[in-house]
Each structure stands twice: as C-alpha cells, then as structure tokens.
Amino acid sequence: METKIIGCIDRHQKELIDFAEDIYRHPEEGFCEFRTASKVKNALESLGLKVRFGLARTGVRGVLPKTAGPHLTVIGELDGILCPRHPLADKETGVAHACGHHVQLAVMLGAAMALTDPAVRDSLGGTVSFLAVPAEEYVDAKKRRWLQQEGVGFAGTGKGELIRLGEFADTDIALTTHVHMVPVEEDFYLGNPSCNGFSSELITVEGKAAHAAVAPWEGVNALSIANSAYQMMGLMRETFQEKDHVRLHTLIREGGEALNCVPDRVVVESKVRAGSLDTIYHIREKVTRAFEGAAYAFGGKIHRERLQGYLPVRFRPADTALKTAAKYLDGYTYREVAQSDFNNACTDVGDLTHLMPVVNFTYAGFTGVLHGADFAITDWDKAVIAPAKLMALTVYELLKNQGEQARRVIEDYQPVFTQEEYVDFVWKIIENR
Ligand SMILES: [Zn+2]
Helix, strand or coil: HHHHHHHHEEECCHHHHHHHHHHCCCCCCCCCHHHCCCCCCCHHHCCCCCEEEECCCCCCECCCCCCCCCEEEEEEEHHHHHEEEEECCCCCCCCEEECCCCHHHHHHHHHHHHHHCHHHHHCCCCCEEEEEECCCCCCCHHHHHHHCCCCCCCCCCCCHHHHHHCCCCCEEEEEEEECCCCCCCCCEEEEEEEEEEEEEEEEEEEEEEECCCCCCHEEEEEHHHHHHHHHHHHHHHHHHHHHCCEEEEEEEECCCCCCCCCCCEEEEEEEEEEHHHHHHHHHHHHHHHHHHHHHHHHEEEEEEEEEHHHHHHHHCCCCCHHHHHHCCCCCEEEECCCCCCEEECCCCCCCCCHCCCEEEECCCCCCCCCCCCCCEECCCCHHHHHHHHHHHHHHCCCHHHHHHHHHHHHHHCCCCCCHHHHHHHHHHCCCCC
C-alpha cells in the first residue's frame, strides 16, 4: 500500500507543481481567497470527493466517503501575506505567497490524490477530510471590522471562525504542514514545536486639537502620548525574561493629519507575543500601563479595543505514525522536534492544538526568509512532492488496521478547551467581557 501511495503521487508530479505555481502567481488575502478556493474545489471534485465550499467565506472541504472510525482532517491554508516588495506580489493588494501556503495546498491535494485511490481508500479505517482554510495570517483591525459587517464572527483567524461555525466538530485529529518556520537543516522536521501566541489591541489615544504655532499650550498632543508610551515600552524590555519569548509590535494606523495642528487622535495597533497566555496577559498589562501613564502625564485619554489573538502552539512530539511514514521515503533527512525547540512566530494552528491532537511536520525546498521579498521555492520535490507523500503515508499509518493508531492518539490527548468553551473564550475577548 505504501508503494502504491508513493507511486500515485509520483505520477501526478507535474500536475501538483503546476497547481502550486498557478496559486503562487495569483496570491489572495485572507478571507478573500475566492480564486484559490475555486481552484481547490475543482481539484477535489475531480477526485470524486464530496465537496462543500464557502465555509467562513472561502473555506473548502472535500470528504472521502464516510466510514466508521476516527475522522482525520488534512489542512491547507489559502492566503498569502502582505509583502508588496515580493516580485510576485499582487499589484493591487500587495499580497504574495511569501509564507509557502501555495505549496501547502499542493501537499494537501497530493495527499488527496493518493488516498482516493480505491485500494488505498478501502484500507482506511476512518474518514478523511481535506480542508482548505482561509486567513492564517494576521488580519488587521480595520479589515476585521469590515469582515464582521460581512458576517464573519471571528474575523481574526480562519481556523477560529471555522471552529465557531462547527466545521471542526467532527474532526478527531487535524494534520498540518508548513515550510520550515524555525532554522532546520534537514528536509523534514517532524512534530510540533511550541510557538508563541499573541493578544492584539487597537489603542486610540485621544488628545485635544489646537494651532500648533499660535497656541500649542491649548492642545493635548496625542502623538506625544503615543511616543512616550513607546519610550516606556522600550525601557520595560529589561523586565522581559528570555524564557517567555516576549515580542512587542506596534504600528501607528493613524498619526495625526495636519502639520500645523496639534494631533488630537492617534490610533495604534499593538501585538504582544509570548509563549503562554499568562505571560501574554501580564505583558499586556504593562503595555496598558505605559499608554495610560503617558495619557495621564499629558492630560489625554486612552480607549482600548481588544481583538482576537492566536493561542500558543502546544508542543507535540513526532507521532509514531509520522515517524513510520518517514521511513518509507528514501534519500531525505529528518529531525524530530525537541521539547526545548521554540518558534517565536504565531499561527492559528495554536488554537486547534488546544482542542484536538494536531499531527504536524514542516519541510524544506525554499530560499529566503519567511514573509520576506526574497522567499522563493527552489526545490519542488522537497517542497511539494515528498511532503505530499509523507502526509498521505501518515494518514494511512493512522487509519490502517481499523484506525488503531488514530484511536490511540485520540485517547492520549488532553484538550484545554471543549469547542464550546473555546468559542466562549474568544467572544469574551471580542466583546470585552
Ligand atoms: Zn504561513
């Protein structure tokens, strides 16, 4: 069966690479990946899968005919990242596939091709879904507001919104992939390293307008308040501990309008990243004190709007199924995640890891930096073909023998939230409860 899986993906090499190349050349932003979604839908339908689409606007799910046993969901991400200097960035939106989500979709499709082979399919003791999800990359506050008007409840992340809509209610195990996100020399990195989570906020600084030359003493300079808060946050950095992996990011979304007016309104979007929710909230308090302290000093005011963040990724060592699957691929190098490995970036896969086991691996095949203008796929075999084989083989290992290994994975897993608790947790953030 393993040889059959590998042979099937080998036979479709060109089709898979063309599929990824086409998506690479047509990047789309989160929750607006309509062209990409329709391409995924057509590809899954051509394999005879039952396909549902328009999930959280652009999500697409293809299901292999249901059988009794565990339900595995193989995930691919649809969106690009805002990276206007990337040579293949969309001219209008500035979005580019500088995070490799285009190859990730091809990996999912390759796995679907192998697992729909009648002999392979009949050997599976469970259900397999292929789910293309919208919006993995950070969605900014302005766009979130627009999306909420369009009916997206959790406009901060595609996976969060799909959980809210009940799209993960039947899933027992999720399977995710990505190009390497931490420095790894090997072709494959098996398991899920711990990653940062984050909270974000839209902070409005309210001052008072006045003529900047005639009577600046009549005004309250909102930009000075924001600058002072920035200074304080900078000085606070010595209080951050290395073990907590704290990162602070701020962007000034509105910074005053007329040069001869004292700016009376500044809007800052801020992100606090750290390795645990407790630390995120602890550092968030410091940021709040910096803004409130600065506002107090100048006589201005602060308004804070909490936005949905991502939960940290819970560490998961390489699963037995993944390690067994990897043995069938000759000529590639591997490394398993270590408990001490850490990824400072964030992903909404973190949210899923709080609800269900997430079997994950990452792969090589690219040069440049993630989210950078120089990111490019340089080895299609390592970035698409071999990972597609590894994904299909892993699903097979989990579901062969009536899903014996999958059942063990499910039994051993301890969730942090039920899906209902998660939805309530996110609503509390959004509604400032
Ligand atoms: Zn990514």
